[in-house]
Amino acid sequence: RTDLFSPVTMGMLQLANRIVMAPVTRSRYGEDGVPDELHATYYAQRAGAGLIISEATNISAQGRGYAATPGIWSEEQVTGWKKVTDAVHAEGGKIVCQLWHVGRFSSVELQPNGERPVAPSAIKAEGQTYTVNGFVPVSTPRALETEEIPGIIEQYKRAAENALRAGFDGVEVHSANSYLLDQFLRDSTNHRTDAYGGSIENRARLTLEVTEAIVGIWGNERVGIRLSPVTPDAGNTPPDSNVMAMYGYLIQQLNRFNLAYLHFVEGATATSRDVPADVDMDALSAQFDGPFIGNNNYDLEMAISRRNAGIIDAVAFGRLFISNPDLVKRLRYGAELTIAPKEAYYGGGAKGYTDWPEGHY
Numbered sequence: 001r002t003d004l005f006s007p008v009t010m011g012m013l014q015l016a017n018r019i020v021m022a023p024v025t026r027s028r029y030g031e032d033g034v035p036d037e038l039h040a041t042y043y044a045q046r047a048g049a050g051l052i053i054s055e056a057t058n059i060s061a062q063g064r065g066y067a068a069t070p071g072i073w074s075e076e077q078v079t080g081w082k083k084v085t086d087a088v089h090a091e092g093g094k095i096v097c098q099l100w101h102v103g104r105f106s107s108v109e110l111q112p113n114g115e116r117p118v119a120p121s122a123i124k125a126e127g128q129t130y131t132v133n134g135f136v137p138v139s140t141p142r143a144l145e146t147e148e149i150p151g152i153i154e155q156y157k158r159a160a161e162n163a164l165r166a167g168f169d170g171v172e173v174h175s176a177n178s179y180l181l182d183q184f185l186r187d188s189t190n191h192r193t194d195a196y197g198g199s200i201e202n203r204a205r206l207t208l209e210v211t212e213a214i215v216g217i218w219g220n221e222r223v224g225i226r227l228s229p230v231t232p233d234a235g236n237t238p239p240d241s242n243v244m245a246m247y248g249y250l251i252q253q254l255n256r257f258n259l260a261y262l263h264f265v266e267g268a269t270a271t272s273r274d275v276p277a278d279v280d281m282d283a284l285s286a287q288f289d290g291p292f293i294g295n296n297n298y299d300l301e302m303a304i305s306r307r308n309a310g311i312i313d314a315v316a317f318g319r320l321f322i323s324n325p326d327l328v329k330r331l332r333y334g335a336e337l338t339i340a341p342k343e344a345y346y347g348g349g350a351k352g353y354t355d356w357p358e359g360h361y
């Protein structure tokens with residue numbers, strides 16, 4: 001027995017079911033980051049999800065860390081996203097925009113005027129990112145000056161306003177996966193000595209100020225937030241030295257906003273659900289007073305049991321939505337699921353993106 005296929009309301013978001021399309025980067029945009037008819041088709045095909053969370057979308061040119069990812073800072077991008085939201089709404093779907101600043105995980109080759117990426121502290125991530133010319137090492141970032149923080153918050157506000165104009169049903173604050181906001185949360189990447197570093201309260205400050213600013217634009221009931229307490233990606237970033245205290249405090253403070261939902265990557269993104277011995281993922285999410293979306297390597301059976309145990313209110317699938325546009329129906333009627341090969345994840349055009357057939361029931 002399950003209510004995963006029944007309607008649910010999360011804040012002002014009225015969802016036809018509790019199956020969420022997780023934010024999945026597909027890297028199929030031009031360097032202008034503008035969505036077009038291809039992306040509108042891709043998202044409309046997946047409108048059977050109770051809620052679609054868009055792939056991570058750059059709030060500014062400074063917030064971009066990969067080639068071929070979308071943005072929502074320019075007028076052209078807003079116009080492009082309007083095509084997407086109109087197409088999803090025409091199919092009766094709901095879609096929110098995941099607002100993303102990569103922080104240190106970028107390259108001078110991707111940054112405006114070849115500048116260094118910005119971060120809480122000048123600590124380089126590991127690994128590479130990709131430009132139109134292929135993979136490049138990420139660059140050593142520069143630490144944001146305290147007086148630059150209001151400008152960062154402005155970037156999120158402008159992006160949130162643009163998402164409103166683009167017809168989204170809401171927005172998700174991307175404070176996960178070791179990108180900018182998560183870099184401020186973790187003491188492995190935040191060595192600041194001002195009001196945005198040091199104590200747990202100080203390291204939570206930027207995520208809370210950004211969330212408050214976005215709630216000021218959207219209202220609390222159309223804003224969600226994504227956290228990933230232990231994932232090492234991006235850039236093999238070490239976890240915080242006290243995950244339960246850091247994310248526990250943040251969640252307690254987020255309760256003040258009565259957000260539409262909290263969304264977790266439970267474990268290491270797209271690889272493992274394992275957590276360090278001193279971390280209890282469900283004890284963390286249980287501290288949130290509002291609706292909770294669980295994510296990471298779920299199958300239907302696990303989603304049903306964790307839903308029935310009251311641990312999750314909804315489940316987000318990422319990779320399964322790549323190759324099963326009608327995933328909700330396939331899960332509901334027990335149809336065979338198609339597994340996408342990794343080669344289909346990133347880059348290219350319609351092939352491996354909008355050419356996946358519907359299932360057989």
Ligand SMILES: C=C(C(=O)O)c1ccccc1
Binds near residue numbers: 176233
């Ligand atoms: C936005 C991403 C995330 O949140 O992990 C991402 C970026 C590049 C590849 C995969 C995922």
